[in-house]
Amino acid sequence: MATHLKNLSDFSGSEIPSAAPYRFGIVVAEWNAEITNALYQGAYNSLIANGAAAGNIETYPVPGSFELTSGADILLKTGRFDAVICLGCVIQGETRHFDFICNAVANGISNVSVKYSKPVIFGVLTTDNQQQAIDRAGGKHGNKGDEAAFTAIKMAELAKTLEA
Ligand SMILES: Nc1c(NC[C@H](O)[C@H](O)[C@H](O)CO)[nH]c(=O)[nH]c1=O
Numbered sequence: 192m193a194t195h196l197k198n199l200s201d202f203s204g205s206e207i208p209s210a211a212p213y214r215f216g217i218v219v220a221e222w223n224a225e226i227t228n229a230l231y232q233g234a235y236n237s238l239i240a241n242g243a244a245a246g247n248i249e250t251y252p253v254p255g256s257f258e259l260t261s262g263a264d265i266l267l268k269t270g271r272f273d274a275v276i277c278l279g280c281v282i283q284g285e286t287r288h289f290d291f292i293c294n295a296v297a298n299g300i301s302n303v304s305v306k307y308s309k310p311v312i313f314g315v316l317t318t319d320n321q322q323q324a325i326d327r328a329g330g331k332h333g334n335k336g337d338e339a340a341f342t343a344i345k346m347a348e349l350a351k352t353l354e355a
């Protein structure tokens with residue numbers, strides 16, 4: 192469903208398991224910091240609101256969205272986390288650089304998730320312009336950071352339920 196038809200943060204509490212048992216890593220890109228900081232606030236607040244302990248959330252900055260993949264890999268290599276949330280905002284410029292970054296980070300974090308059999312959540316806005324990003328980082332279309340947190344909790348629960 193297209194985002195403009197759904198408020199990203201429109202989850203009822205009954206749909207989200209408790210986050211209390213889980214440790215979360217959050218990797219945040221510094222590019223477009225006004226946007227990524229808003230995504231981070233949404234993700235952090237949503238984890239806490241669903242029972243995560245503040246001491247079970249570790250947050251690390253990386254320069255740009257392209258570095259989210261290696262950031263997630265570094266965190267999961269520690270063995271300390273049940274899920275990693277990757278937050279970034281890639282805004283189309285004049286060149287095809289946008290396409291290379293978006294494809295690299297989407298494919299990269301998927302590969303890291305499979306490498307460690309741990310959820311790595313794609314909380315990366317890929318927009319045509321700044322306004323579209325503002326609208327999805329606490330604006331009229333909700334906050335993708337909320338969505339990323341809910342997804343991380345649900346996936347951590349799934350992994351725990353099926354672990355050997
Ligand atoms: N243009 C954007 C970037 N560019 C930087 C890259 O992510 C990367 O840090 C650089 O290519 C060095 O490896 N990053 C974003 O997150 N958002 C952008 O709009």
Ligand SMILES: CC(=O)[C@@H](O)COP(=O)(O)O
Binds near residue numbers: 284285286287288289
């Ligand atoms: C997504 C980007 O890397 C982009 O913002 C860089 O801008 P440009 O394509 O004009 O160099």
